[in-house]
Every structure is written in structure tokens, then in C-alpha cells.
Amino acid sequence: MQLEFHQVDAFSDRPFAGNPAMVYRLDTWLADELMQRIAAEHNLAETAFLVREAQGWHIRWFTPATEVPLCGHATLASAHVLFEIYGETSERIEFIGKSGPLSVSREGGRLLLDFPAMPSIEVGVTIDIERALGVEVVDVLGAAELMVVLDSEQAVRDCKPDMAVIARLPWPGVIITARGEQYDFVSRYFAPGLGIPEDPVTGSTHCALIPYWSRRLNKLSLSAYQCSTRGGELFCRLEGERVKIGGYATLVASGKLTVG
Template sequence: MQLEFYQVDAFSDRPFSGNPAMVYRLDTWLGDDLMQTIAAEHNLSETAFVVREGQGWHIRWFTPTAEVPLCGHATLASAHVLFDIYKEPAERLEFISKSGPLSVSREGGRLWLDFPAIEPAELGVTVEVERALNVQAVDVLGSNKLMVVLDSEQAVLDCQPDMLALARLPWQGAIVTAKGVKHDFVSRYFAPAIGINEDPVTGSTHCNLIPYWSKRLGKSSLTAYQCSKRGGELFCRLDGDRVKIGGNATLVASGTLMLG
């Protein structure tokens, strides 16, 4: 069996920045173990598999070590492949996922994710969290992910977590964030517990970040920058119980996987 794959840099308008994701458009599902093995072979933060179901698409995402319930950048990458490689005619793609219905639309030259808003709850600053991240926290919140607010963009840039200690905390990963200098807010995301020490640009964390910063800054449209080494810019809107996350995507590689 031979399978075509496409590598896309999401949240970037040029190669070698943003967040790389591998995308497979399948006719039928592969076994879970095989999809996990393929993701481990590519060794990117996410490999996405999509299968057409009815008028939409079923999407699943795998890190090198685990399947995850939601991934933004690999959904953006998948939409880019379906629009640009497979010439899907619609301006909006509907996806079925473990996190419910999702969609990606083309608007004004960008792709826009439509994801659930996840408002984090106050947890309070603890020594355990500060030591794991090696930071002085202004505030600590949590939902499916830990979110730690710092006092400046520079503090986010300077963050150097203890990955072993961070992996022992009871969250999928940890966001550090602060008010930005050129953008409304900045962030970084660390998830060593699922095989990703630092994710370059993470759409799903903005499900938490957008409600928080929208309330704090008193605005529903925001610009964001994930200041990892590769970096990526995101355009954000809060729309009731949904968030809209806009960005660009760039195809950087394609090939064929040989299976037996």
C-alpha cells in the first residue's frame, strides 16, 4: 500500500516558520496503532488523518506518542491540503472530531478555524507550578490545559521549563502568556507529557487564550504571536461560545509512504 502525504507549515506565509504538520487524506481509516506509528515516524508535533464522511470530513490528530482530542495547526494544514491539492470547491470545510464539530473557511486570503471557546478557571499561583516553569507567575488558570500569566512579553521569551517536572503536572500541557508589545498578547506552549517539549504554534491553546485576553483587554478582535523559535502570527476573534482563529499556511513537502 502507498499513501500520499503533505507537509504544511501552518500559521505562516513562508516555508520553515510557523508549525509543521503532516497531512494524510485517506479513503478509509487505518488501524489506530498504524496511524500512531506513522505519526512517530514523521516525528512532527502533529500528524493529521482525514476521511470524507457524508458532506464533511472526519479528522484525527496524533503526536509522536499519543492521539489528542483537538489540534488547531494540523486542522489548518488539513484544510490547506484539501483546498489547494484536492481542489475542494466549498469555501467552508466541516470537520467531525473528538472535540465536536469544527470548520475552516477561506476569508480574505486567510484560513479561519471555528473552534469552541474554553474559558479557563482561576486556580491560584502555586510553588509547584512556578518551579516547573521556572517563572514568577501573575496568575494561574486551568481547563484542559494549564495557563500561566506572566508580567511581560520578555518573561514569556525567557521561560525555560523543567520538562520532567512539567510532565508530572496533571494537565496535557502548559501555556505561558503575557500582554504583547506589537501584538495584543503572546504565548508559548509546552507539552512534554504528550511528547512535545515546545509546540511552535498552537491553534488549540487559543481556545483558552482568546476568551481570557478578550475579557482582560475589553476587545473581541485580537492579534496574537506565539513566540517559539519558529514563531507564528494568529488573528483572533471571540464570537459567543466560539473562537475564530485566522492564519496562513504554506506547503513545503509532499511524498509517498510505502507500507509493505
């Protein structure tokens, strides 16, 4: 059996930047174990699998180590593949994932994710968190992930976390963030327990980052940059209980995987 795949650099308008994701459009679901093995074979932060069902496009996301309930960049990549490779004619694609309904629409040359907002609550600074990051911490909050606020963009860029300590924290991953110099805010994301030491650009973390920085900066539209080595630019907007996360996507490879 051969399966067609497409690799897309999400949150980038050029190759070899942003966050790479692998996308498979399937006729029917594969066994969970096989999808996990395929994701491990590609060894990217996320591999997305899509199946058209009666209610719409169902989407599932796998890291090299596990299935996750929500992924922004692989959803953006999936929409790009459906629009550009498979000729989806609508201006808005509805997805159904483990976190509920999601959508991606076209807006001025960019793709725009519509995701649930995830406001964070105060957690408090602990010795384990400071030891994991090795930097002075301003604030610590929690939503789906642990979110740690630092005092400057440079502190975010310079941070060299202890991945072994982060993997032992009781959170799927850790976001570090600060007010930006050229952007409203910057961030980085570490999830070694999920098989992702550092994710290049993470759409889903912005479900918590956007409400936080919208409140801090008293504005609904925000510019963001995830300052990993590859880096990626995100265009953000808070709309009530939803967030809009915009970005570009670039196809970099297509091929076929032989299974069995």
C-alpha cells in the same frame, strides 16, 4: 501499500516558520496502531488523518506519542491541503473531530478556524508550577490546559521551563502568556507528556487564550503571536461560545509513505 502525504507549515506565509503538520487524506481509516506509528515516524507535533464520510470530513490528530482530542494547526494544514491539492471548491470545509464539529473557511487570503471557546477558571499558584517554569507567576488558570500568566512578553520569551517537572503536572500541557508589545498577547506552549517539549504554534490553546485576553483587554478582535523559535502569527476573534483563529499556511513537501 503507499500513502500520499503533504507537509504544511501552518500559521505561516513562508516555509520553515509556523508549525509543521503532516496531512494524510485516506479512503478508509487505518488501524489506530498504524496511524500512531506513522505519526511517530514523521516526528512532528501533529499528523492529521482525514476520511470523507457521510456526515463530512472526519479528522483525527496524533502526536508522536498519542492521539489528541483537538488540534488547531493540523486542522488548518488539512484545510489547506483539501483546498490547494485536492481542489475542494467550497469556501468552508466542515470537519468532525473528537471535540465535535469544526470548520475552516477562507477569509481574505487567510484560513479561519472556527473552534469552541474554552473559558478558564482560577487554579492558583503552586510551588510545583513556579518550580516548573522558574519565573515569577502573576496568575494561574485552567481549562483544557494549564494557563500561566506572566508579567511581560520578555518573561514569556526568556522562560526556560523544567520539562521533567512540567511532564509530572496533572495537565496535558502548560501555556504561558502575557500582554504583548506589538501584539495584543503572546504565548508559548509546552507538552512534554504528549511528546511535544515545545509546540511552535498552537491553535487549540487559543480556545482558552482568546476568551481570557478578550475579557482582560475588553476587545473581541485580537492579534496574537506565539513566540517559539519558529514563531507564528494568529488573528483571533471571540464570537460568543466560539472562537475564530486565522492564519496562513504554506505547503513545503509532498510524497508517498510505503507501508508493509
